[in-house]
Amino acid sequence: MKIQLKNSIAPLGALKKIFEHPKTLCYPEVKAQNVTGYRGFHINDLSTCIGCANCQDVCMNEAIDMIAIDVDKNPKNNSGCIPRIDYGRCCWCSLCTDVCPPDSLKLESECIWADDDSNRFLYLPKDKPC
Amino acid sequence: MERKTITIFHGPQHPGITGNMSVELELTGETITKARTHVGYLHRGFEKLIERRTVIQAFTIVCRICVPEPDPNEANFALAVEQLAGIEVSEKATYIRVMVLEMARLAAQLLWMAGQSGSVGLGTVGQWSIYDRDLILDLFEALTGGRVYHMYIYPGGVRRELPEGFLERLGALLDYLQKRLVEYDRLFFDNASFQKRAIGVGVVKSEEALHLGYVGQVLRGCGLKRDVRRDNPYFNYAALEFDIPTQSGGDVFARALVRRAEMRESIKILRQVIAQMPTEGAIMQKLPKHRKFTLPKEDTYVAVESARGEFGYYMAGDGSEMIRRMQVKGPSLIHGFTLLESLLVGEELSNVALIMNSLGICPPEIER
Amino acid sequence: MQNLMQHFEIIQKTPTLYALHVSIETLFNTLHHLRYQSDFITLSQLTCTDWIEEERFELGYMLTNLERNCNLMVKCFIGRDDVTVASVVTLFPQAEVMERELHEMFGVGFEGNDTLYDFALEDWQDLPPMRREFDTLAYVQSHYDFRDGRDDNLDVKEQIKIRKAAAKSAKEAQGGA
Amino acid sequence: MEEGFNAYRQSLESEEQSIKSTQSVVEQAIAWFRAHSMFVLAYGTGCGAIEMPPTFTSRYDIERLGVVGVATPRQADILIVSGYCSPKTLKRVIRSYEQMSDPKYIIGLGSCTINGGMYWDSYNTIKKLDDFLPVDMYVNGCMPRPEALIEGFVKLQEKIRLNSSEAGYIKYRDNYAHYRANQERLFGAQVAPSYEENFAGMN
Numbered sequence: 001m002k003i004q005l006k007n008s009i010a011p012l013g014a015l016k017k018i019f020e021h022p023k024t025l026c027y028p029e030v031k032a033q034n035v036t037g038y039r040g041f042h043i044n045d046l047s048t049c050i051g052c053a054n055c056q057d058v059c060m061n062e063a064i065d066m067i068a069i070d071v072d073k074n075p076k077n078n079s080g081c082i083p084r085i086d087y088g089r090c091c092w093c094s095l096c097t098d099v100c101p102p103d104s105l106k107l108e109s110e111c112i113w114a115d116d117d118s119n120r121f122l123y124l125p126k127d128k129p130c
Numbered sequence: 131m132e133r134k135t136i137t138i139f140h141g142p143q144h145p146g147i148t149g150n151m152s153v154e155l156e157l158t159g160e161t162i163t164k165a166r167t168h169v170g171y172l173h174r175g176f177e178k179l180i181e182r183r184t185v186i187q188a189f190t191i192v193c194r195i196c197v198p199e200p201d202p203n204e205a206n207f208a209l210a211v212e213q214l215a216g217i218e219v220s221e222k223a224t225y226i227r228v229m230v231l232e233m234a235r236l237a238a239q240l241l242w243m244a245g246q247s248g249s250v251g252l253g254t255v256g257q258w259s260i261y262d263r264d265l266i267l268d269l270f271e272a273l274t275g276g277r278v279y280h281m282y283i284y285p286g287g288v289r290r291e292l293p294e295g296f297l298e299r300l301g302a303l304l305d306y307l308q309k310r311l312v313e314y315d316r317l318f319f320d321n322a323s324f325q326k327r328a329i330g331v332g333v334v335k336s337e338e339a340l341h342l343g344y345v346g347q348v349l350r351g352c353g354l355k356r357d358v359r360r361d362n363p364y365f366n367y368a369a370l371e372f373d374i375p376t377q378s379g380g381d382v383f384a385r386a387l388v389r390r391a392e393m394r395e396s397i398k399i400l401r402q403v404i405a406q407m408p409t410e411g412a413i414m415q416k417l418p419k420h421r422k423f424t425l426p427k428e429d430t431y432v433a434v435e436s437a438r439g440e441f442g443y444y445m446a447g448d449g450s451e452m453i454r455r456m457q458v459k460g461p462s463l464i465h466g467f468t469l470l471e472s473l474l475v476g477e478e479l480s481n482v483a484l485i486m487n488s489l490g491i492c493p494p495e496i497e498r
Numbered sequence: 499m500q501n502l503m504q505h506f507e508i509i510q511k512t513p514t515l516y517a518l519h520v521s522i523e524t525l526f527n528t529l530h531h532l533r534y535q536s537d538f539i540t541l542s543q544l545t546c547t548d549w550i551e552e553e554r555f556e557l558g559y560m561l562t563n564l565e566r567n568c569n570l571m572v573k574c575f576i577g578r579d580d581v582t583v584a585s586v587v588t589l590f591p592q593a594e595v596m597e598r599e600l601h602e603m604f605g606v607g608f609e610g611n612d613t614l615y616d617f618a619l620e621d622w623q624d625l626p627p628m629r630r631e632f633d634t635l636a637y638v639q640s641h642y643d644f645r646d647g648r649d650d651n652l653d654v655k656e657q658i659k660i661r662k663a664a665a666k667s668a669k670e671a672q673g674g675a
Numbered sequence: 676m677e678e679g680f681n682a683y684r685q686s687l688e689s690e691e692q693s694i695k696s697t698q699s700v701v702e703q704a705i706a707w708f709r710a711h712s713m714f715v716l717a718y719g720t721g722c723g724a725i726e727m728p729p730t731f732t733s734r735y736d737i738e739r740l741g742v743v744g745v746a747t748p749r750q751a752d753i754l755i756v757s758g759y760c761s762p763k764t765l766k767r768v769i770r771s772y773e774q775m776s777d778p779k780y781i782i783g784l785g786s787c788t789i790n791g792g793m794y795w796d797s798y799n800t801i802k803k804l805d806d807f808l809p810v811d812m813y814v815n816g817c818m819p820r821p822e823a824l825i826e827g828f829v830k831l832q833e834k835i836r837l838n839s840s841e842a843g844y845i846k847y848r849d850n851y852a853h854y855r856a857n858q859e860r861l862f863g864a865q866v867a868p869s870y871e872e873n874f875a876g877m878n
Contacts, residue, residue: 007322014254014317023261024736028829032822035268037293039275053654058421060187061793065651079657088645088790091817093190093281099421107275113815114827116834118805119647121789121815142764143718143771145746150720150764170618171764172721175797177603178627178634182796191793197725213512244728260732267729278725278818340564343540343592361567362514429547431515431560431569440566444545444558455547459560467595494722497618619799620763621865627798634798641861642802645790 032112039092040111042085044125048104051079055096055105063089064096065122073127087113087121133158142171146249146483149197151493153470153486157479165474167467169497176498177456184451185211185285185423193279195458196495198241201234202436203458204283209364209432210445210456211285214425215417222411223287224365229300229403230273230282231365231434232396236307237266238437239393242490246386247318249483250327255318262310265303272296287414297404304397304404311393319390328383332473332485336380342468345461346439347388348489352380358435372399382488392437424451436461438490460495467496502536508570517571525574526584529559533589537563538570541586544596546604550630553578555604559586576606578629585610603628703836709752709778710832711741716751718771720764722818723757723784730821742828748774753831756808759787759800762861765807769858772808773870779844780811780835782827789813806857809843809850848874 025032046069056064066081083096083105097105105125115121141152150171156164176195180188192207193200205227212219219227240263247255267277272293274280282289318324334344336352349356357374359367375391377384417423425447433442439461448454466489473485502508506528509517520528532538543560559572576583585608586593595617597608602617605626616622625632698706719727730737731744745751748771756768772781783804786792791802804810811834814827835842847854851871859866 004322007320007325010316011318011321011323014313024733024739026739027735027822027825028740032820035271037275037290038271051654051657056654058187060183060190061795065648066654066657067650068652068657078661079652079654080661081652081654081657086645086648086790087815088786089792089795090786091190091279091793092276094275095186095190111816111820112823112826114812114823114830115815116810116812116830118783118789118803118810118813119645121786121813122647142767143716143748145717145744149724150718170616170620171761171767172759173618173761173763173799174759174794175627175634175799178632179794179797181630182634194722194793197722241728244732256728257733260728261734264729264734277820278722340566341539341590343542343562343590356566358566361565429558429571430511431543431571440542442543442560444543444560446547448549454549455545457543457545459543463595464592468592620766621863624798632798635796637798638796638802641798642791643806644795644802 034109036109038109038111039094039107040109041107041113042083042096042123042125043106043108043128044082045104045106045129046073046082046127047129048102049074049077049082050102050104051077051081052101053079053081053083054099054101055083058095058099061089061091063087063091067124082124084122084124087123088118135163139168140482141168146486148245148486148491149493151466151491151496153474153482155474155479155482160478160480162474162477162479162482165471167470169466169493172494173497176458180453180456182452184421185425185453186417186421188453188456189284190281193281194494195498196436196441196460196492197278198492199234199238199437200279201230201283202434202441204281205231205365205434206432206441206443207456208283208285209434210430210443211425213430213432214428214445214447215285215423217286217415217417219287219415220412221366222408223413223415225403225407226288226292226413227283228365228367228370229400229407230270230280230288232399232403233266233269233300235437236393236396236400237263237270239389239396240266242389242437242487243314243318245487246484247324249487250324252318252321252324255314258310258317259314262307265306269296269300269303272299284414286417287412289414291413292407297407300400301404304400307393308397311390311397315390319386324386325383327481327484328381328386328488329379330381330383331481332382332477332488334380334469334473343464344439344469345464346435346437346490347385347392348439348465348469350374350376350388351384353378358433358440362433364432364434370399370402382484385488422451424449425453429455433459438462438492439465441495458495458498460492462489462491462493462496465489466491466493502532505531511571514567515569515571517573519573519575522574522576522583525557525572526586528572529561529586529589532561532570532572537565537568539564540566541590541593541596542569544593544600546600546606546628548578548604548628548630550578555581555606557583557600557606580607582607582609584608587611602626605629706836710835713740713742713753713780713828713831714745714751715742715753715755716748716771716775717744717746718754718768720756720760720768721758721785721787723755726818726821726824727755727757730824735821735825737825737828740825740828740832748772749776751775752778753780753782755782755784756788756804756810757784759785759792759794759797760804761799762801765801766862766865766867769808770867773867773873777844778835778842780831781808781843782824782831783810783813784819784824784827786815786817789815792817801861807854807861809846809854811843 141147240259244256274282429446442459444457538561540562545558788804
């Protein structure tokens with residue numbers, strides 16, 4: 001194939017993009033838009049959570065611990081336990097929310113967390129109805 | 131004058147390498163006299179981990195096998211499980227799967243374009259194409275809830291219903307991409323500096339290509355019309371209209387041209403999917419005994435066409451909840467060893483990154 | 499294909515997938531025959547499955563034909579310990595790296611392949627990791643540490659029992675009073 | 676009440692005034708320059724490398740914050756360990772880290788660097804990165820989004836400006852025996868030569 005002069009000049013056409021409006025998302029200054037249905041942090045509606053540990057059983061990363069809570073918010077919670085998720089293990093596959101019988105465990109679209117202490121990444125889901 | 135031979139490592143910490151791997155090169159002057167591939171920097175033992183997990187637990191881990199393009203893994207896993215267990219998938223789910231796979235192919239080609247152009251020093255192309263890839267990832271985000279790892283194609287169907295207005299958004303994006311492809315032609319494929327670097331470099335001989343098991347663009351770049359979507363159709367590719375582009379050169383430029391045409395074919399397929407998408411119907415066929423699902427003592431081999439060639443899974447069940455053996459056959463194993471080691475001999479050092487990018491070598495799938 | 503079916507006991511698994519079982523003695527000759535006398539000229543995958551209950555490995559040579567639309571699995575049972583199989587590098591050059599992988603992951607020897615050095619693992623001292631008797635979790639526990647702070651995990655079934663007993667005794671105490 | 680990122684920033688601003696009063700003007704200036712020219716080593720050690728191109732190119736364009744990629748460890752200030760590390764990679768990562776010149780920082784990307792992530796039972800990945808290298812900032816996610824990576828960088832900038840004495844490279848120098856012991860335990864005879872003599876001329 002013969003290389004023509006046109007092929008050397010045509011790429012300069014990209015310069016016309018200088019006049020277009022910048023498309024960069026300026027994240028720290030402008031807050032990121034939340035996407036509905038994004039798999040972010042866990043939320044757990046404590047008034048419906050029954051403490052059944054289905055989520056713990058299905059999690060292949062063994063990321064979920066069942067821990068005791070002080071105040072019973074749901075009389076049907078027989079074990080008095082709620083899930084706590086180790087974000088050093090979780091892969092946000094959302095299998096735990098799929099198997100949750102009362103649908104109390106959910107994922108919200110908030111997902112950004114940076115921290116310099118590695119021991120803080122044990123996450124107790126926010127008590128938030130969805 | 132006596133010439134000295136030196137040995138250098140190209141990678142793993144090197145900007146011109148496609149992922150975390152390395153090539154040990156023996157050089158005489160600028161010319162390579164011997165190449166040896168080293169992998170294992172990303173070995174995670176997937177096949178061992180899958181032996182310890184039940185079917186639905188293993189489903190979440192397979193997409194990590196190939197990082198730039200996770201969806202063919204999910205499709206393969208779902209295909210293999212469905213074939214072993216004899217599950218039928220609804221028409222709508224099949225269409226959604228094809229859509230996801232083609233979107234993933236487009237995204238992977240755009241990512242490839244950034245790597246390929248970076249290896250010849252055209253930075254602008256990467257700035258554009260990764261932006262456009264992000265627009266596809268935005269759609270994935272709305273559809274599957276994940277940006278890179280979608281975990282969406284589930285044995286028995288797909289996990290979520292299409293969000294409202296999704297097909298319209300996809301159609302608008304395709305219109306946009308179609309316009310952009312013309313600009314990419316001008317900026318990259320027709321660019322004299324790319325053509326000068328790429329033509330005649332890394333030529334694959336077509337007579338040995340079939341026997342040595344090369345796949346994807348390497349085959350199609352030397353004029354051999356092989357594509358799993360056509361030869362061995364899965365999902366409903368048999369009912370869709372598309373061409374398989376080929377080129378005869380066998381060099382880096384021919385493979386680039388094949389990819390350029392493939393992007394247009396993907397857009398064509400996606401338009402048909404949008405037009406034919408059933409509005410009614412279930413998206414998921416529930417697995418019997420969902421969490422304690424068992425596979426019969428059988429084995430099978432399934433393959434799909436990824437953006438870089440045939441991607442196959444061998445799967446054997448043993449009558450228990452676990453999968454006895456799942457072995458991955460990625461396109462990069464043969465390309466990264468047999469082909470790359472022979473192709474690099476006689477080339478110049480500056481062409482290593484160019485050739486590796488053009489073969490689309492992806493180390494996580496070589497060693498799993 | 500029809501021609502091959504007369505020669506070998508080929509089972510059809512799916513419309514495009516066939517399987518053929520051979521013994522370890524005839525393996526190389528069968529592959530040689532298929533490579534030169536039939537359409538199946540490509541080795542696309544070399545698999546190994548560990549059937550530890552039956553004390554054997556199952557090797558699978560995945561052959562693909564010229565048109566790339568049909569796969570033939572040539573399978574062969576071999577023993578689990580100290581087995582060497584004839585290498586097929588002379589028939590299929592791409593088998594070199596596949597055999598290297600199986601040698602590392604399962605400890606299968608391949609006679610005639612002199613490149614059986616490290617593939618993915620570096621300086622590996624333990625059992626070949628893909629063998630069934632290699633326990634990856636036990637290996638992890640003896641070689642790596644997990645992060646502390648997760649000791650307050652409770653067994654839910656135990657908790658339910660404890661709480662039921664507590665509720666019962668509380669009721670009895672109430673009833674007594 | 677703002678949430679997340681902005682809340683963090685507000686709490687820092689009140690702290691900032693008290694810390695600034697203890698720093699001299701020169702120290703403040705040096706910290707400011709350090710925080711706004713972070714050169715990242717282009718070494719994609721794991722999955723996380725796939726989210727680095729979007730972060731560094733036009734969509735998220737982290738160059739706004741003074742973050743640029745460079746090719747060799749000698750020029751780099753920041754090492755991003757993007758996800759799981761096999762022992763084979765970790766050896767190379769440690770070598771790369773030790774070649775970088777002070778001040779240098781490590782960002783651990785993804786769950787795998789914190790507690791093993793989804794490869795927690797894999798025989799070939801390490802579980803806690805901070806046993807072997809001093810990690811300055813962890814970014815959570817599997818994959819972390821580019822926004823999360825940017826947030827990691829912003830928090831690291833704040834850390835450099837306000838708590839420069841807590842930086843990882845100082846920790847590595849002071850506790851080298853601890854890190855070295857862990858490295859020797861994992862690698863055995865294959866461990867790299869000791870780095871200790873390079874600390875001599877520094878203090």
